[in-house]
Amino acid sequence: xxxxxxxxxxxxxxxxxxxxxxxxxxxxxxxxxxxxxxxxxxxxxxxxxxxxxxxxxxxxxxxxxxxxxxxxxxxxxxxxxxxxxxxxxxxxxxxxxxxxxxxxxxxxxxxxxxxxxxxxxxxxxxxxxxxxxxxxxxxxxxxxxxxxxxxxxxxxxxxxxxxxxxxxxxxxxxxxxxxxxxxxxxxxxxxxxxxxxxxxxxxxxxxxxxxxxxxxxxxxxxxxxxxxxxxxxxxxxxxxxxxxxxxxxxxxxxxxxxxxxxxxxxxxxxxxxxxxxxxxxxxxxxxxxxxxxxxxxxxxxxxxxxxxxxxxxxxxxxxxxxxxxxxxxxxxxxxxxxxxxxxxxxxxxxxxxxxxxxxxxxxxxxxxxxxxxxxxxxxxxxxxxxxxxxxxxxxxxxxxxxxxxxxxxxxxxxxxxxxxxxxxxxxxxxxxxxxxxxxxxxxxxxxxxxx
Numbered sequence: 001x002x003x004x005x006x007x008x009x010x011x012x013x014x015x016x017x018x019x020x021x022x023x024x025x026x027x028x029x030x031x032x033x034x035x036x037x038x039x040x041x042x043x044x045x046x047x048x049x050x051x052x053x054x055x056x057x058x059x060x061x062x063x064x065x066x067x068x069x070x071x072x073x074x075x076x077x078x079x080x081x082x083x084x085x086x087x088x089x090x091x092x093x094x095x096x097x098x099x100x101x102x103x104x105x106x107x108x109x110x111x112x113x114x115x116x117x118x119x120x121x122x123x124x125x126x127x128x129x130x131x132x133x134x135x136x137x138x139x140x141x142x143x144x145x146x147x148x149x150x151x152x153x154x155x156x157x158x159x160x161x162x163x164x165x166x167x168x169x170x171x172x173x174x175x176x177x178x179x180x181x182x183x184x185x186x187x188x189x190x191x192x193x194x195x196x197x198x199x200x201x202x203x204x205x206x207x208x209x210x211x212x213x214x215x216x217x218x219x220x221x222x223x224x225x226x227x228x229x230x231x232x233x234x235x236x237x238x239x240x241x242x243x244x245x246x247x248x249x250x251x252x253x254x255x256x257x258x259x260x261x262x263x264x265x266x267x268x269x270x271x272x273x274x275x276x277x278x279x280x281x282x283x284x285x286x287x288x289x290x291x292x293x294x295x296x297x298x299x300x301x302x303x304x305x306x307x308x309x310x311x312x313x314x315x316x317x318x319x320x321x322x323x324x325x326x327x328x329x330x331x332x333x334x335x336x337x338x339x340x341x342x343x344x345x346x347x348x349x350x351x352x353x354x355x356x357x358x359x360x361x362x363x364x365x366x367x368x369x370x371x372x373x374x375x376x377x378x379x380x381x382x383x384x385x386x387x388x389x390x391x392x393x394x395x396x397x398x399x400x401x402x403x404x405x406x407x408x409x410x411x412x413x414x415x416x417x418x419x420x421x422x423x424x425x426x427x428x429x430x431x432x433x434x435x436x437x438x439x440x441x442x443x444x445x446x447x448x449x450x451x
């Protein structure tokens with residue numbers, strides 16, 4: 001089975017050092033974040049399973065996807081094979097299957113029975129809003145024109161027993177779907193589910209065209225159909241083996257102040273006006289586990305990388321087929337390696353990538369012999385290959401994200417930058433090289449004798 005519980009059992013059995021069971025009572029206001037922060041500062045990134053969280057009867061698990069090694073385990077491959085495995089399986093989607101009964105509907109609350117205040121009241125950072133957040137929710141909606149379903153992660157700020165604010169990034173698919181409903185003056189039915197296997201999380205973060213069915217992508221990633229069940233109160237479908245489902249709708253032209261909230265950038269977004277989510281039903285397993293993602297920490301940063309890199313390499317290869325790799329090493333930044341054929345190629349890649357995603361603000365292009373996972377090598381290429389008057393490209397008035405702390409526009413409009421740090425044919429320099437045949441023949445053991 002591909003559910004959260006099965007994955008946790010695999011971790012406990014095969015990698016027990018990667019999960020920490022915490023039995024003592026913990027405070028959801030700052031304390032769980034502080035524990036994870038202390039672990040990360042000592043370069044430890046385990047799953048944390050909190051058995052007792054103050055104010056809630058549900059156990060909590062966080063940092064499930066907080067290491068590339070665990071993501072590789074979830075897809076049954078090695079870390080070195082992870083990117084390729086993701087790409088190949090996304091090219092072979094598997095249709096879901098619908099079943100009539102599901103563990104996630106063992107408990108059903110509707111109407112006046114709905115009470116979101118039973119959830120742990122998580123507040124992560126010192127300057128966050130005093131209202132609690134749900135951060136691991138995957139939202140499903142359906143386009144009213146194409147009838148295609150869309151999955152995406154969204155933070156939900158609990159307003160009262162049956163209402164949350166929902167942050168939708170401008171220009172992303174859920175925002176586009178909502179604009180269609182709002183233009184027609186109709187509510188947008190949605191369902192938010194949480195407590196899933198990492199393959200489900202990775203599939204929900206797939207970056208592709210608006211007509212992509214992410215349930216099919218998840219099926220491809222786990223190499224088996226996703227088991228779905230019909231919602232109780234609306235026409236959508238959700239994974240049968242998830243832990244919780246919130247069903248309801250987003251009314252048109254209804255807003256509430258949301259935030260401040262510390263985001264993946266490491267900075268607070270400040271307060272903003274967001275649509276509201278009216279919850280009509282809450283369903284769950286009999287003994288559900290509440291899944292949490294600590295904002296701005298390892299899991300939050302790692303989860304989107306595979307999907308975004310897969311999308312960006314496709315975009316780059318469409319304009320320059322000799323693109324070798326794309327890596328997202330720091331927020332809002334793409335590093336690109338090219339097997340460059342001519343000096344016009346880096347600019348074409350830069351323009352394509354900056355326009356491709358609101359979360360790409362700067363692009364740095366380097367030659368094939370630069371290891372883009374090594375920041376020192378990238379910085380060296382920028383210092384030695386780039387002329388600021390010729391190789392820096394600034395694009396004004398592009399759609400970015402309001403989560404960028406440098407963005408002063410309410411709609412996310414900003415300037416973006418590209419750096420061509422490849423070695424130019426206009427120069428006459430040759431990089432230092434040791435003859436390859438000699439380098440390959442050297443056996444250090446023959447030269448480095450120990451007493």
